[in-house]
Amino acid sequence: MRPLNRPEYNPLDVFFQCVAEIGEADRQKPFFENQEHISQSVVDFEAATATRSWHALPRVGRGHPEVVIRGTLTKGDLVSLYGDCLVGGAEARELYDALLVSSDEKCPFCGGIGQVHTLDHYLPKSNFPIYSVLPDNLVPCCRDCNTGKMSSFATQQSEQTLHPYLDETKFFTERWVHARVCQTTPISIEYFCSPPEEWPEIDKLRAKSHFDQYNLARRYKIQAGAELARVIHSRMKSLRVLSPAQFAEHLGDHADDSGYDLNGWTRTMYWALRRSLWFCGADFNEPPGQAQAEAVA
Numbered sequence: 001m002r003p004l005n006r007p008e009y010n011p012l013d014v015f016f017q018c019v020a021e022i023g024e025a026d027r028q029k030p031f032f033e034n035q036e037h038i039s040q041s042v043v044d045f046e047a048a049t050a051t052r053s054w055h056a057l058p059r060v061g062r063g064h065p066e067v068v069i070r071g072t073l074t075k076g077d078l079v080s081l082y083g084d085c086l087v088g089g090a091e092a093r094e095l096y097d098a099l100l101v102s103s104d105e106k107c108p109f110c111g112g113i114g115q116v117h118t119l120d121h122y123l124p125k126s127n128f129p130i131y132s133v134l135p136d137n138l139v140p141c142c143r144d145c146n147t148g149k150m151s152s153f154a155t156q157q158s159e160q161t162l163h164p165y166l167d168e169t170k171f172f173t174e175r176w177v178h179a180r181v182c183q184t185t186p187i188s189i190e191y192f193c194s195p196p197e198e199w200p201e202i203d204k205l206r207a208k209s210h211f212d213q214y215n216l217a218r219r220y221k222i223q224a225g226a227e228l229a230r231v232i233h234s235r236m237k238s239l240r241v242l243s244p245a246q247f248a249e250h251l252g253d254h255a256d257d258s259g260y261d262l263n264g265w266t267r268t269m270y271w272a273l274r275r276s277l278w279f280c281g282a283d284f285n286e287p288p289g290q291a292q293a294e295a296v297a
């Protein structure tokens with residue numbers, strides 16, 4: 001969960017830059033005829049942003065490109081504006097690339113596990129075609145987050161995942177992902193979502209929706225595996241001389257490293273390791289059988 005700066009493009013400029021990519025004048029015509037409807041849709045999105053209730057914007061079912069969305073604009077007109085003009089256009093494609101670059105290559109949804117690969121429609125274009133090229137609705141995303149989510153969308157406010165451009169700062173500056181050390185063989189890290197008690201219920205639910213929909217418990221755990229093996233290896237070698245308290249302090253330096261996301265797998269893992277008395281005091285040089293027996297006892 002990384003926040004991203006909100007794109008500074010004028011939504012209508014982007015919209016009509018995409019329209020300009022359409023070669024034939026008769027295909028451009030409906031867009032010019034429906035300018036008022038397009039402007040109103042942007043106003044509606046702004047209003048939804050103010051209350052974080054994008055789920056309540058008008059939507060349509062999948063398929064049916066002929067269905068009329070606003071004025072005389074059809075779903076097919078609007079969806080093709082994205083594929084043919086923003087992705088497949090010439091000048092508009094530069095906007096697409098600029099939005100991708102804004103992510104610094106790290107996917108904001110999974111906290112940079114994945115490398116940015118595409119733009120994700122926060123509101124899927126098949127259900128919310130009027131927002132197919134709205135900059136606020138286009139978020140850089142990795143392949144796993146994009147395919148995992150597919151075109152699912154929230155039907156209730158509590159189901160809305162976090163929006164990297166538009167959500168409250170606290171989702172990115174307060175700790176709501178936690179982890180515990182599991183004395184399994186090999187040792188593993190279990191991640192879970194646990195927002196601050198004082199958060200409003202709706203925000204707790206949204207954090208949980210984000211955590212679940214992007215499958216972060218499993219994906220974080222997998223990431224942590226290799227790093228944890230390295231930590232244990234160092235503890236057995238160069239860090240062997242440290243007392244449990246000194247080792248905890250060493251782990252704490254990583255937990256406090258602001259170069260990583262506060263709720264990302266790395267800092268959360270080090271935070272959990274530092275707080276585990278068992279982990280900080282364990283002698284990993286002991287034969288596994290003996291260490292295991294003590295851990296169980």
Ligand SMILES: [Zn+2]
Binds near residue numbers: 145
């Ligand atoms: Zn991702």
